[in-house]
Amino acid sequence: MSLQLDFPAVLERWPSFLAGAVLTLELAFFATVLGALLGTLAAVGRGTHNSLIAGACKVYVETIRNTPLLVQIFLVYFGLASLGLKYSAFTVAVAALTINVGAYTAEIMRAGFEAIPRGQIEAAEGLALSRFQIYWHIILLPAVEKVYPALTSQFVLLMLASSVCSQISAEELTAVANYIQSDTYRAFETYIIVAVLYVILSLVMRAGFWGLGLLLFPRRRRLGTPL
Amino acid sequence: MQQNSSSSEPIVSLHNVQKSFGALRVLDGVSFAVARGEVLALIGRSGSGKSTALRCIDRFEKVDGGEIVVCGHRVDRPDVNLRALRQDVGIVFQSYNLFPHLTIEQNITLAPCAVKGMATSQAKDLARKVLVQVGLEEKLHAYPEQLSGGQQQRAAIARSLAMQPKVMLFDEVTSALDPELTGEVLKVIEQLAADGMTMVMVTHEMGFAKGIADRIVFMHRGKVHETGPASILTSPTTPELTQFVGTGNLKS
Ligand SMILES: Nc1ncnc2c1ncn2[C@@H]1O[C@H](COP(=O)(O)OP(=O)(O)OP(=O)(O)O)[C@@H](O)[C@H]1O
Ligand SMILES: [Mg+2]
Numbered sequence: 233m234s235l236q237l238d239f240p241a242v243l244e245r246w247p248s249f250l251a252g253a254v255l256t257l258e259l260a261f262f263a264t265v266l267g268a269l270l271g272t273l274a275a276v277g278r279g280t281h282n283s284l285i286a287g288a289c290k291v292y293v294e295t296i297r298n299t300p301l302l303v304q305i306f307l308v309y310f311g312l313a314s315l316g317l318k319y320s321a322f323t324v325a326v327a328a329l330t331i332n333v334g335a336y337t338a339e340i341m342r343a344g345f346e347a348i349p350r351g352q353i354e355a356a357e358g359l360a361l362s363r364f365q366i367y368w369h370i371i372l373l374p375a376v377e378k379v380y381p382a383l384t385s386q387f388v389l390l391m392l393a394s395s396v397c398s399q400i401s402a403e404e405l406t407a408v409a410n411y412i413q414s415d416t417y418r419a420f421e422t423y424i425i426v427a428v429l430y431v432i433l434s435l436v437m438r439a440g441f442w443g444l445g446l447l448l449f450p451r452r453r454r455l456g457t458p459l
Numbered sequence: 460m461q462q463n464s465s466s467s468e469p470i471v472s473l474h475n476v477q478k479s480f481g482a483l484r485v486l487d488g489v490s491f492a493v494a495r496g497e498v499l500a501l502i503g504r505s506g507s508g509k510s511t512a513l514r515c516i517d518r519f520e521k522v523d524g525g526e527i528v529v530c531g532h533r534v535d536r537p538d539v540n541l542r543a544l545r546q547d548v549g550i551v552f553q554s555y556n557l558f559p560h561l562t563i564e565q566n567i568t569l570a571p572c573a574v575k576g577m578a579t580s581q582a583k584d585l586a587r588k589v590l591v592q593v594g595l596e597e598k599l600h601a602y603p604e605q606l607s608g609g610q611q612q613r614a615a616i617a618r619s620l621a622m623q624p625k626v627m628l629f630d631e632v633t634s635a636l637d638p639e640l641t642g643e644v645l646k647v648i649e650q651l652a653a654d655g656m657t658m659v660m661v662t663h664e665m666g667f668a669k670g671i672a673d674r675i676v677f678m679h680r681g682k683v684h685e686t687g688p689a690s691i692l693t694s695p696t697t698p699e700l701t702q703f704v705g706t707g708n709l710k711s
Contacts, residue, residue, distance in 0.1 A: 355556035359570035360545035374560050
């Protein structure tokens with residue numbers, strides 16, 4: 233049994249790998265930002281007294297959490313196409329990933345909202361703050377802080393899961409790898425390199441979230457409490 | 460429109476207030492009034508309805524019947540302007556409830572800026588002023604968790620004062636504190652009373668109530684069982700109050 237690896241043959245395609253990695257990171261970035269927004273709104277929606285809104289948010293979250301990401305991507309892709317709408321694979325991928333991660337974010341944020349002591353909200357109400365002001369000033373940041381590790385893991389998972397976007401030929405890292413391995417017949421080497429690149433992307437994201445955490449939670453920075 | 464009361468009218472008045480939680484009748488025709496500058500102490504056994512009565516004043520509970528007027532606001536009516544009511548009323552809870560992610564200064568400036576539209580610099584001056592009032596000016600930039608319980612409670616009082624309320628409500632604000640920290644909070648409240656603040660406080664510090672309250676309301680089974688000047692604590696007329704003060708100021 234002999235294992236012969238020829239990395240140079242694959243590595244000379246580094247510009248393609250790099251482009252794929254950058255695109256994956258871009259996908260993850262947009263889907264994270266938009267998904268965080270969508271998920272937070274859905275979490276707020278689930279907590280409202282309006283049962284129509286709460287119900288709609290629940291259906292959204294449960295549908296997404298109980299269907300495969302690839303199927304969701306195809307639904308967005310072919311759904312838009314059958315409506316006669318033409319969007320780039322990148323846009324479709326961002327949309328599908330946003331919808332997907334938004335549902336998971338909603339569940340995590342809901343846990344964060346529920347972890348805010350009732351007394352905090354009463355104190356804010358007693359100070360005459362409005363419903364919106366209470367969410368904005370009192371609930372949101374402490375809630376995010378409480379679930380920050382779970383949230384950031386979810387977003388890193390999303391970046392890794394974005395590899396299935398290769399199926400709609402978004403030119404992200406996995407799509408690039410598929411292309412290179414069929415070109416060079418060096419599948420094992422190609423995927424080893426891709427795996428290493430995904431690890432690096434994960435580390436980049438985690439570093440980014442660490443820095444963002446320092447910005448968002450000045451109290452932890454001041455008091456030196458780790459997240 | 461709800462207008463602010465003229466100076467002769469009480470700041471807070473409850474008339475025949477009814478409140479039930481399910482089948483449990485917690486307030487059963489409660490009436491009392493608090494004049495401007497008056498300090499009223501609500502006392503009574505655990506479960507007698509003191510907190511509920513206090514919370515009804517700031518509409519944290521909706522009453523089932525009766526009438527509550529606070530600074531001219533008809534609190535019992537569904538169309539009461541909650542934000543206006545709560546600008547006139549300050550409330551401090553047993554558990555301080557400072558916002559943990561904000562510094563003491565930010566805790567204090569938040570509502571004046573967000574609710575009253577006060578300029579940040581002006582709000583910061585105000586924060587300093589109310590912190591001096593409670594003896595905590597050096598904690599301006601600290602976070603709540605860096606303060607002792609007594610300091611947190613004083614900061615919570617300062618936060619309420621920054622909204623310049625016409626009446627302050629206190630619900631057992633010292634009962635989560637060690638005895639040696641209780642004194643520093645009571646001193647702040649004493650000073651407020653001396654400055655003429657109208658106050659309603661639920662307390663089981665009988666000595667304190669006796670010293671500071673203009674009037675005592677003793678609640679028993681959801682009713683005002685006995686009421687009068689602080690002297691009723693030393694010479695109660697009903698057997699229930701006799702027994703209550705007789706058992707000392709046990710934690711209710
Ligand atoms: N939100 C609620 N739902 C149901 N029951 C309640 C609620 N709030 C209070 N109660 C009940 O109403 C009764 C009076 O409660 P309240 O808190 O007013 O008493 P209290 O006089 O303040 O007692 P304590 O001295 O223990 O604080 C109690 O039996 C309590 O269990
Ligand atoms: Mg109580």
